[in-house]
Every structure is written in structure tokens, then in C-alpha cells.
Amino acid sequence: MTSYLPALLTTLLSLAPISVTAKIYKWTDENGQVHFSDKKIESVEQEVIKPRNHTSSWSRYDISVKTIDTNLSKQELNKIVADVNLVYEFYDRVLFFDFYKTVPVKILILKDEKAYYDYLRKQTGREPSRSYGKYLYKGNQIVVYIQKDRARTFRTIKHEVSHAITDTVTPYAQSWLNEGLAEQMETLSKVEGQLRITSHWENYKWVNPPLRHEKLMEIGTFIRLPNTKWRHEQRNGSAPLQAQAGQFIYFLLSKPTGKSFVIRLMHKLERGNRTHSYYLVDKDYIGGIKGLEIDWRNWLRGKIDKHITF
Structure with missing residues (x-):
């Protein structure tokens, strides 16, 4: 039996349009977190975003x-x-x-x-x-x-x-970023109006036991891994590589600085920036690659949050 359900889904998935008369303000706080609001705040420098008026x-x-x-x-x-x-x-x-x-x-x-x-x-x-x-x-x-x-x-x-x-x-996103974000979506839910991702138990099993820590690929090498190499590893059934991507993105999203970095990286890629993510990391993450490696290893040795709420 073959069943098609496009009309129903298209109707259910429609989103209400944003009013084109309202002003939307964007600003970045001292932690690098990007904010959007429909209210003007005199104490911070804000940019007015003009929503596109789509047909x-x-x-x-x-x-x-x-x-x-x-x-x-x-x-x-x-x-x-x-x-x-x-x-x-x-x-x-x-x-x-x-x-x-x-x-x-x-x-x-x-x-x-x-x-x-x-x-x-x-x-x-x-x-x-x-x-x-x-x-x-x-x-x-x-x-x-x-x-x-x-x-x-x-x-x-x-x-x-x-x-x-x-x-x-963002067609130029590297596989570690693409796959790591996709891993988070598997546990995505909504609790009391807030989005929540939960620690992925399979990724945790592959990455977080202390005996596995030293066997993980160094972050500098990990994020420089070409997409072709990544696809080759996946075809060979390399579960640890995908698990590391998932846990790495979970680590980034659990910290204000890491979350801000992911947002900046994705927006640069959205605008068509083809710079390799390794160089974007070294430029945009506080402490560069070395700082990121240290923060990642410290996070692995600490207590992992069971969930992250946005």
C-alpha cells in the first residue's frame, strides 16, 4: 500500500507570518549571546531587523x-x-x-x-x-x-x-557540525514552553567513560577532518566518530560561550562563507583551538548535564 499525506502536513505545518509593521531589534551581550526582541532598549546598541515581506x-x-x-x-x-x-x-x-x-x-x-x-x-x-x-x-x-x-x-x-x-x-557546513546538530534533534522536546535536548545515551556510552577519553580524536584534528574522509569513515561503520560529533555539539550548547560560537559559525556559513571551520574556530572561540580542546576535556571529566533547556 502506498499513502501520500502532503496536503494535510502542509496545512498543519504552516506558520503565521510576522507582521511587517513591527520593529524587531537584534543585539549581542557581553557574553556573545545574540538576542532578538520587539522592544527598544536604550542601554544597549541594537540593530533594527527588517523582516522580508514574502509573497x-x-x-x-x-x-x-x-x-x-x-x-x-x-x-x-x-x-x-x-x-x-x-x-x-x-x-x-x-x-x-x-x-x-x-x-x-x-x-x-x-x-x-x-x-x-x-x-x-x-x-x-x-x-x-x-x-x-x-x-x-x-x-x-x-x-x-x-x-x-x-x-x-x-x-x-x-x-x-x-x-x-x-x-x-548552510550547504558548506562541515560534517562534524552537520552531524552533531542532527544528533541533538533526536532528543529534542518541548517542556513547559521551552525547548530541551537531553544527553544522548548512545553517544555518552561511546565517548564519556574515562577509559575512552584519551582515545578520542583531538579537536583540532576532528574539526579539520574533510567531509570526504568523514563519509568514508561512516561507510566503514565508525560509530565513535558520529558519537564524538554528537557529544561535542552537546558540550558546546551546554555553555554560553559554546552556544554563542555555534550560532556565529552557523550564521557565517548561512551567508555563504566557505572558510574552513578550523580557522573560524581559532578566530571566534575564546582561547582558539587550544582553549576549545582544554574546555572539551574538562567537560568530559566533569558531571554531564542530563538536559539543556533553551
């Missing part, structure tokens, strides 16, 4: 869901809708992304693991690496399958939606 045919994203030989319950469909909204809200509220172009996403849900790998072989022409889901840049398609743990299927969709956003809006 009614423009939307932040164009998303549809297709299932083959499997069915989704109404509750599961509603969860996909809510989860996708959360991912976009994170990029909007936490990373301050300006969605200046539509992010088209087509979600394909297959019945099982065999159907999933058969489909990837057909689409890519090669033997796929081990995975729970895949974002295919060509065609803006997210491919997943119904896992025995069905909840993991929906966490995987959130992961791949993050890739769709990053690849569309």
Missing part, C-alpha cells in the same frame, strides 16, 4: 510523507508533524536561522530494514552503509523504515530533518 506562496518548508507497504496511525502522523515543527523551531529560536528559502523535504517511510537497504541501493547505485535513516540531497528526500522500536523511527526522522535544513540553508 503568500512562500513558506519555510514544503514537506510531504509517503509510506510504502506500511501504515501510520493518526497519533504517529501527528507526532511527525509535531517533531518536524520542533526541529524548525530549534533552528529558528535557538540558532536564529532566517529561512530565506523554502526547505523542501519528502519523507519516505518503508516497511522494514530490507526494503530500506534495497531502496538505497537502487537510488545510490552502491552498497549502503549501516544506518537507521538517510537524507538524500538529490530530491530532498528523507528515507527511513519502521524499526522494531517504532519510537526510534521518529527520532531518526528528526535527525534527518536537521540534515535537510542544514544542507539547504
Whole structure:
């Protein structure tokens, strides 16, 4: 059975437009944190942001869901809708992304693991690496399958939606940044109106036990790893590399200076800056690469926050 659900999702995922008559102010505090508000504050230097007046045919994203030989319950469909909204809200509220172009996403849900790998072989022409889901840049398609743990299927969709956003809006982002952010989206939730990410237990298992600390790739080497090398490592099933990316981004987002750095880095990439992230880190992170390495190692040796609220 094949099922298409684009019209319903497009309706449910529509966002209310920002009033073009309201003034929006932007400023950066002493900690490097970027703020947005509709109120003028005389004590700080603010920049007036003029929202783009898009035509009614423009939307932040164009998303549809297709299932083959499997069915989704109404509750599961509603969860996909809510989860996708959360991912976009994170990029909007936490990373301050300006969605200046539509992010088209087509979600394909297959019945099982065999159907999933058969489909990837057909689409890519090669033997796929081990995975729970895949974002295919060509065609803006997210491919997943119904896992025995069905909840993991929906966490995987959130992961791949993050890739769709990053690849569309910041196509020059390096794999460690792209993958690290996607790992956070798997645990993203909303609690009492606030966005929350939770420590990813699988990444923690691979990275945080003390005996593993000294085996981790040094951060300077890690962030200089070319995307081609990263993809090669992933095809060889290098779970520690992906786990380190996830824990590294979790570490950055847990600290005001780290979060501010991630925001600055993503915005430079959004504007088309092709400078290698290694040099952006050395310039924009307090203490440069050496300072970042020290902070990372100290964080690994300390008590890891169970969750981070934004």
C-alpha cells in the first residue's frame, strides 16, 4: 500500500507570518549571546531587523510523507508533524536561522530494514552503509523504515530533518557540525514552553567513560577532518566518530560561550562563507583551538548535564 499525506502536513505545518509593521531589534551581550526582541532598549546598541515581506506562496518548508507497504496511525502522523515543527523551531529560536528559502523535504517511510537497504541501493547505485535513516540531497528526500522500536523511527526522522535544513540553508557546513546538530534533534522536546535536548545515551556510552577519553580524536584534528574522509569513515561503520560529533555539539550548547560560537559559525556559513571551520574556530572561540580542546576535556571529566533547556 502506498499513502501520500502532503496536503494535510502542509496545512498543519504552516506558520503565521510576522507582521511587517513591527520593529524587531537584534543585539549581542557581553557574553556573545545574540538576542532578538520587539522592544527598544536604550542601554544597549541594537540593530533594527527588517523582516522580508514574502509573497503568500512562500513558506519555510514544503514537506510531504509517503509510506510504502506500511501504515501510520493518526497519533504517529501527528507526532511527525509535531517533531518536524520542533526541529524548525530549534533552528529558528535557538540558532536564529532566517529561512530565506523554502526547505523542501519528502519523507519516505518503508516497511522494514530490507526494503530500506534495497531502496538505497537502487537510488545510490552502491552498497549502503549501516544506518537507521538517510537524507538524500538529490530530491530532498528523507528515507527511513519502521524499526522494531517504532519510537526510534521518529527520532531518526528528526535527525534527518536537521540534515535537510542544514544542507539547504548552510550547504558548506562541515560534517562534524552537520552531524552533531542532527544528533541533538533526536532528543529534542518541548517542556513547559521551552525547548530541551537531553544527553544522548548512545553517544555518552561511546565517548564519556574515562577509559575512552584519551582515545578520542583531538579537536583540532576532528574539526579539520574533510567531509570526504568523514563519509568514508561512516561507510566503514565508525560509530565513535558520529558519537564524538554528537557529544561535542552537546558540550558546546551546554555553555554560553559554546552556544554563542555555534550560532556565529552557523550564521557565517548561512551567508555563504566557505572558510574552513578550523580557522573560524581559532578566530571566534575564546582561547582558539587550544582553549576549545582544554574546555572539551574538562567537560568530559566533569558531571554531564542530563538536559539543556533553551
